[in-house]
Amino acid sequence: MSKLSPIHVIGGGLAGSEAAWQIANAGVPVVLHEMRPVRGTDAHKTDGLAELVCSNSFRSDDARTNAVGLLHAEMRRLGSLVMRCGDANQVPAGGALAVDRDAFSAAVTQALDAHPLVTIERGEIAGLPPAEWDSVIVATGPLTSPALAEAILQLTGETSLAFFDAIAPIVHRDSIDMDVAWFQSRYDKAGPGGTGADYINCPMTREQYEAFVDGLLAGEKTSFKGWELNTPYFDGCLPIEVMAERGRETLRHGPMKPFGLTNPHKEGPAAKSYAIVQLRQDNALGTLYNMVGFQTKLKHGAQVELFRTIPGLENAEFARLGGLHRNTYLNSPVVLDPALRLKAQPRLRFAGQITGCEGYVESAAMGLLAGRLAAAERLGSPLTPPPADTAMGALLNHITGGHIATIDEGPRSFQPMNVNFGLFPPLTEAPKGEDGKKLKGTAKAIARKMAITDRARVAMETWAAAQEGGRVAAE
Ligand SMILES: Cc1cc2nc3c(=O)[nH]c(=O)nc-3n(C[C@H](O)[C@H](O)[C@H](O)COP(=O)(O)OP(=O)(O)OC[C@H]3O[C@@H](n4cnc5c(N)ncnc54)[C@H](O)[C@@H]3O)c2cc1C
Known part of the structure; x- marks a missing residue:
C-alpha cells in the first residue's frame, strides 16, 4: 500500500x-x-x-x-x-x-x-x-x-x-481584409495599456447597416434549453438581436457606434461611416480578435452568413462563434x-x-x-x-x-x-511550396496548419x- x-x-x-x-x-x-x-x-x-x-x-x-x-x-x-x-x-x-x-x-x-x-x-x-x-x-x-x-x-x-x-465571436486576424478595415482607437485614445490604434474597425454605409439589422432580426436564433430559461441578460452584455429589437438605431448608439473614427481608405465625407463594427485583440499573440459587444444567440450558420456581410469580414474565419450559455x-x-x-x-x-x-x-x-x-x-x-x-x-x-x-x-x-x-505561437517563416515559391489560398492555409502540427x-x-x-x- x-x-x-x-x-x-x-x-x-x-x-x-x-x-x-x-x-x-x-x-x-x-x-x-x-x-x-x-x-x-x-x-x-x-x-x-x-x-x-x-x-x-x-x-x-x-x-x-x-x-x-x-x-x-x-x-x-x-x-x-x-x-x-x-x-x-x-x-x-x-x-x-x-x-x-x-x-x-x-x-x-x-x-x-x-x-x-x-x-x-x-x-x-x-x-x-x-x-x-x-x-x-x-x-x-x-x-x-x-x-x-x-x-x-x-x-x-x-x-x-x-x-x-456571453460570448462575442472571435475572428482569426489574418482573415480580416485590412484594405477595407483599419486600426484606430475611438478618438485615438491610448488609454492605460493601448497605443491609440488598438481596434480593427469595419465601416458600414447606411444601406449596409439597414441590411445588417434586417438580417439580424430575421436570422434564426437558438432558444434557451429548459434549465437555461432563467438566464438573466446582464447590462453591458445584451445579445445584439435583443438590442436591435429595441429600435433600429440602438446598435448604432451601442456596439456599432461610428463616432471618433475616420476611415483612412476614404476621403472627404466618405471617411465617416454610418456604423462601425470594432474588433479588439483577444490574445497576447495578436492572432485572434473579438467582435466587441457582439454576443448573440443567432444560430452558428446564421452568424457566419450575416457577419461576412460586414465590410472587411467577407472572408472572416471564426475561431469561435457567439453564444450565451x-x-x-x-x-x-x-x-x-x-x-x-x-x-x-x-x-x-x-x-x-x-x-x-x-x-x-x-x-x-x-x-x-x-x-x-x-x-x-x-x-x-x-x-x-x-x-x-x-x-x-x-x-x-x-x-x-x-x-x-x-x-x-x-x-x-x-x-x-x-x-x-x-x-499557437505564429510560425517564424511562412511555409513555401515544393518549388520554393510562396503559397496562396487553401494551399497556404493547409501548409500553415501542417507546419504548426x-x-x-x-x-x-x-x-x-x-x-x-x-x-x-x-x-
Ligand atoms: C448542456 C451542455 C451541453 C454540452 N454539449 C457539449 C458538446 O456537445 N460537446 C462538447 O465537446 N462539449 C459540450 N459541453 C461542454 C461540456 O460540458 C464540457 O465540455 C465537459 O463535459 C466538461 O468537462 P468537465 O470535466 O469540466 O465537467 P463535467 O464533465 O460536467 O464534469 C463535472 C462533474 O462534476 C460533478 N460535480 C459538480 N459539482 C460537484 C460537487 N460539488 N461535488 C462533487 N461532484 C460535483 C458533476 O456531477 C460532473 O460529473 C456541453 C455542456 C453543457 C452544460
Missing part, C-alpha cells in the same frame, strides 16, 4: 476522471469525489463517470490539419484514459472521432473502479474542501453545484467566477498560476471547463495536465508544463496567461474557448521524453 497521502479530485466528469487516472498511474493514491447519483445536475442523466451530456463526438481526429485532432494525438501519447476508452468505443463518423456514449462512460468507470490506487466516493463536496486535504483538483465543470460555486466565489471574489458566458468558469488568467493552482490557495488546483476551456476533449486534456502536475508535486519532482507550441501548452497558455485584457476590459473579457490554431509533434515528443527520462531517473 502506498505511503503517500491521497490527492482529492472533485468531479468525475471528463476532466476529473482523466486527472484521477493520471495521478494513479503515477503511483499516487487518489480519491475521486462524484456527487451523482446522490445529487444530479441539470444536464447529466446517469451516474456514470465521464458522461457526455450532449453530442457524442470528440470532433476531428485529423492530427495534421486540425487543432483538436492534434490534441487527441498528444493525449494518446500521454496515456489518456479518455482517449483510450474513446478509441475502444468508436462509432462510424467520417473523419471525426465519435463514441458510443454509454459504452464509453462504462469503460472509464470500470477502469477507474479497477485501479488499486483509486477510491471513488459518491457525494457532493458542498463547500471548500477540508483543510487537511493538502492537494485537491476541482473539476466540477460548467454545472458546478451551487454550494461549491458559492465557496469558490467567496475565495476568488465576485468578478472572478462567472455563471454565464449557463457556464461556471473562473477568470483563470487572473486567479490561476501557470500550473493551474489557485493563487489565493495553491492547494486547490482547477481542471476542465471551469478553467475556461471548452469541449469534452479540451476539458479532459486539462484534467490530464492537472493530474500529472499534482502527482509530480506529490512525488517531490514538480513538472514543467508543456511548451506553448504543443496543443496542450497552447490551451494551457490561453487559460493561464495567453488571453489579454485590453484598455477597456470588462470583468467578463476572458471567455471559454475550444483549442484552435489561433492559440509538425512543430507541435516535435515539441510534445521532446517534452514527453523528458518527463519519462525524469521519471526513470527518479525510480
Whole structure:
C-alpha cells in the first residue's frame, strides 16, 4: 500500500476522471469525489463517470490539419484514459472521432473502479474542501453545484467566477481584409495599456447597416434549453438581436457606434461611416480578435452568413462563434498560476471547463495536465508544463496567461474557448511550396496548419521524453 497521502479530485466528469487516472498511474493514491447519483445536475442523466451530456463526438481526429485532432494525438501519447476508452468505443463518423456514449462512460468507470490506487466516493463536496486535504483538483465543470460555486466565489471574489458566458465571436486576424478595415482607437485614445490604434474597425454605409439589422432580426436564433430559461441578460452584455429589437438605431448608439473614427481608405465625407463594427485583440499573440459587444444567440450558420456581410469580414474565419450559455468558469488568467493552482490557495488546483476551456476533449486534456502536475508535486519532482507550441501548452497558455485584457476590459473579457490554431505561437517563416515559391489560398492555409502540427509533434515528443527520462531517473 502506498505511503503517500491521497490527492482529492472533485468531479468525475471528463476532466476529473482523466486527472484521477493520471495521478494513479503515477503511483499516487487518489480519491475521486462524484456527487451523482446522490445529487444530479441539470444536464447529466446517469451516474456514470465521464458522461457526455450532449453530442457524442470528440470532433476531428485529423492530427495534421486540425487543432483538436492534434490534441487527441498528444493525449494518446500521454496515456489518456479518455482517449483510450474513446478509441475502444468508436462509432462510424467520417473523419471525426465519435463514441458510443454509454459504452464509453462504462469503460472509464470500470477502469477507474479497477485501479488499486483509486477510491471513488459518491457525494457532493458542498463547500471548500477540508483543510487537511493538502492537494485537491476541482473539476466540477460548467454545472458546478451551487454550494461549491458559492465557496469558490467567496475565495476568488465576485468578478472572478462567472455563471454565464456571453460570448462575442472571435475572428482569426489574418482573415480580416485590412484594405477595407483599419486600426484606430475611438478618438485615438491610448488609454492605460493601448497605443491609440488598438481596434480593427469595419465601416458600414447606411444601406449596409439597414441590411445588417434586417438580417439580424430575421436570422434564426437558438432558444434557451429548459434549465437555461432563467438566464438573466446582464447590462453591458445584451445579445445584439435583443438590442436591435429595441429600435433600429440602438446598435448604432451601442456596439456599432461610428463616432471618433475616420476611415483612412476614404476621403472627404466618405471617411465617416454610418456604423462601425470594432474588433479588439483577444490574445497576447495578436492572432485572434473579438467582435466587441457582439454576443448573440443567432444560430452558428446564421452568424457566419450575416457577419461576412460586414465590410472587411467577407472572408472572416471564426475561431469561435457567439453564444450565451449557463457556464461556471473562473477568470483563470487572473486567479490561476501557470500550473493551474489557485493563487489565493495553491492547494486547490482547477481542471476542465471551469478553467475556461471548452469541449469534452479540451476539458479532459486539462484534467490530464492537472493530474500529472499534482502527482509530480506529490512525488517531490514538480513538472514543467508543456511548451506553448504543443496543443496542450497552447490551451494551457490561453487559460493561464495567453488571453489579454485590453484598455477597456470588462470583468467578463476572458471567455471559454475550444483549442484552435489561433492559440499557437505564429510560425517564424511562412511555409513555401515544393518549388520554393510562396503559397496562396487553401494551399497556404493547409501548409500553415501542417507546419504548426509538425512543430507541435516535435515539441510534445521532446517534452514527453523528458518527463519519462525524469521519471526513470527518479525510480
Ligand atoms: C448542456 C451542455 C451541453 C454540452 N454539449 C457539449 C458538446 O456537445 N460537446 C462538447 O465537446 N462539449 C459540450 N459541453 C461542454 C461540456 O460540458 C464540457 O465540455 C465537459 O463535459 C466538461 O468537462 P468537465 O470535466 O469540466 O465537467 P463535467 O464533465 O460536467 O464534469 C463535472 C462533474 O462534476 C460533478 N460535480 C459538480 N459539482 C460537484 C460537487 N460539488 N461535488 C462533487 N461532484 C460535483 C458533476 O456531477 C460532473 O460529473 C456541453 C455542456 C453543457 C452544460
